[in-house]
Amino acid sequence: MGKKAVLIGAMDTKGQEYLFVKNTLEACGVETFVVDTGVLEEPLxxxxVSADEVARAGGSSLEELRRGSDRGTAVAVMTRGAAHIIAELERKGVVGGVFGMGGTAGTTVxxxxxxxxxxGVPKLLVSTVASGNTRPYVGVKDIMMMYSVVDIAGINRLSRRILSNAAYALAGTIQQQEREQEIVDDKVTLGITMFGVTTPCATRVREKLEEEGYDLLVFHATGTGGMAMEELIKAGYIKGVADITTTELADELVGGIFTAGPNRLEASGAAGIPQVVSVGALDMVNFGPPETVPIQFKDRTFYQHNPTTTLMRTTVQENSELGRILAEKLNWSLSPTVVVFPKAGISLLDMDSKPFDGKEExxxxxxxxKQHLRADISLIELDQxxxxxxxxxxxxxxxxRLMVSATKV
Incomplete structure (x- = not known):
């Protein structure tokens, strides 16, 4: 089966709109494949792929969902089922791109x-909630979201234009990928983590590695940045990491807004790829504007990075705990690993006479x-x-050196 544009959504309540997009895509020369997630009625x-097949993939059946008449349960089941179905279609080589549309429920599914x-697989989602907080829907994937402006309820003068634009965009992306010849690129891809306060270090590392012929992906350590890097490590894109900026561990520990979750700093070790890890920006926890900082931190040391970002200095106790956490995560690693510790400061703010300068921390x-790190993992102390x-x-x-050694194994 050749690659197609997969349309996924409720073909009962949104059947007219999906049929319009389907016809538009096919008029552009793009074949379509339709996955129905509608529960209420028969599809237009x-x-x-029928709604019952999706429901069964989600652990229920269409009959059970209709009998239960619980919208929340139905959305949860169809959400699980849709993810399972699309992953299977990708495995079979069907998916050239994906289109979806809807309100909160349709967007979620x-x-x-x-x-x-x-x-890398084209993904386009027309949604009534695309002008708000899209993080729950996008996550760390390259999902394009287009605001529908009006509710997705029929084909009218405005919705016709918006849905046409969406269909043309997806068709163009799919067709361009088909036209592109496979580019032979023998460069090995590496990942680097960076923050504004570790930019000079990350930039020099990137430039020197590029001089050696490597392809570099730089991730802004704002929570989603660390998550995106680790997702690409799991997918096999990244073959080595200069994890310079591990600041997301501090936000996870203390409760800042840039946490990458409890599994940060684990993907490289699980994948067995070389990693050099440092402690960049572990001197700080990130919050929004000053008024958003939790009241329990009112007596702490702060630095106003910009009007929307408030930085809080980590304490001696928090740093001791962060050291343990970092070490224990690396202890589970299957990777060749080196830890680099710059003793004179771990960010542009943590230096002599700077706002977060903290020798004790x-x-x-x-x-x-040092107390918790596995004995065979190198810990390099630098005075700078x-x-x-x-x-x-x-x-x-x-x-x-680690990359060269890894290629010899």
Missing amino acids: FQPD AASAMQALPI RQALFDGI DINNPMVADVITDHLL
Whole structure:
């Protein structure tokens, strides 16, 4: 079966709109494949995968969902089922791109399916909620969301234009991918984590690795950045990591807004790829504007990074705990691993005379790592701060050595 545009959604309540998009795509020369997630009524037209098949993939049946008449349960079942169905279609080579549309329920179901696909597969979602907080729907995947402006309820003068634009966009993306010849690229892809306060280090590491012929992906360590990098590690895109900026561990521990979740710093170790890890920006926890900082932190040390970002200095106790957490995560690693600790400062704010300068905090972080780190993992102490060129060069040199050793295995 050749690759097609997969349309996934409720073909009962949104059947007219999906049929319009289907016809538009096919008029552009793109074959379609329809997955029905509608529970209330029979579909307007015959899908390729029925709603009952989706429901069964989600652990129920269409009959049970109709009998139960519980919208929340139905959405949950069809969300699970849609993700399972689309992953199976991808495995079979059917998916050239995915289209979905709807309100909160339709967006949830379609987004779940799109998140089950690899990065790089075209994904377009027309939604009534696309002008708000889209993080729950996009996650760490390359999902394009288009605001529907009006509710998705019939084909009218405005919805026709918006849905046409969406169909043309998806058709163009799919067709361009088909036209592109497979580019032979023998560059190995590496990942780097960066924050504004570790930019000089990350930039020098990136430039030096690029000079050595590597392809570099730089991730902003804002929670989703770390999650995206680890998703690409799991998918096999990234073959080595300079994890310079592990600040997301601090937000996870203390309750900041840039947490990458409890599994941050685990993907490289599980994949067995070389990693050089440092402690960039573990001196800070991130919050929004000053008024959003939880009241229990009112007596802490703060720095106003910009009007929407408030940074809070981590304490001695928190740094000791962060050292333990970092070490224990690396202890589970199957990777060749090196830890680099810059003793003169771990961010642009944590240096002599700077707002977060903290010798005791850095010592607690170092001690926490050293006391708990597996004996066979190298811990390299440097007298410079993290943004000193020498630190970047040490990180680069060790990662290059690990990469060379890995290719010989």
